Amino acid sequence: MKFFIDTANLDQIREANDLGILDGVTTNPSLMAKEGVKGEKEIFQRYADICDIVKGGSVSAEVFATDYEGMLREGEVLAAINPQITVKLPCTKDGIKAVKYFSSKGVATNCTLVFSVGQALLAAKAGATYVSPFVGRLDDICSDGVGLVADIVSVFRTYGYKTQVLAASIRHTQHIIECLHAGADVATCPLSAILGLLNHPLTDKGLATFVKDAEKMK
Secondary structure, eight states: OEEEEEOOOHHHHHHHHHTTOOOEEEOOHHHHHHTTOOHHHHHHHHHHHHHHHSTTSEEEEEOOOOSHHHHHHHHHHHHTTOTTEEEEEESSHHHHHHHHHHHHTTOOEEEEEEOSHHHHHHHHHTTOSEEEEBHHHHHHTTOOHHHHHHHHHHHHHHHTOOOEEEEBOOOSHHHHHHHHHHTOSEEEEOHHHHHHTTOOHHHHHHHHHHHHHHHHTO
């Protein structure tokens, strides 16, 4: 499973990249706003900076437009920033049409805000590179987010769709493990969830013992 980090914070992206396990980055307007990024110039520069950090990795850049023509205009500008850019489009009628347009042009796409197998199916048929089912937001309304990931994976494998299932809205480390078992191709996570995979009390206890015993040999 690939690891993407879900943030627009450059320091967190660098920290994840320095671990040597980062495959890409996802962003959205909310994450950009959280970092105080404003205006086209700053937004485009932030994407360029992210691409420079995660060389060769996929960087999902989301359009702000909600209409078809607007999505095309914005998507073409975003795709021109760097070949690493994956144009991120909402799973709406116009969004699916835009996925088809960009996929026909050889531009990578990420169809986001996916909450059902049917939505994922349409995105895959339109040629999306990734579909992003939102695990945490489904859990918030007492639905099974990880179960949706598993269902989409099953459908795609049954019918041979090459679209990758990108588990999004990951809230914690256990979500990562559950999506791994569900067969997700990618998980996009906050840095805290990724670092949480390192935590185990027996590792801490064992290391403390080794350090203590090493001191005795000096």
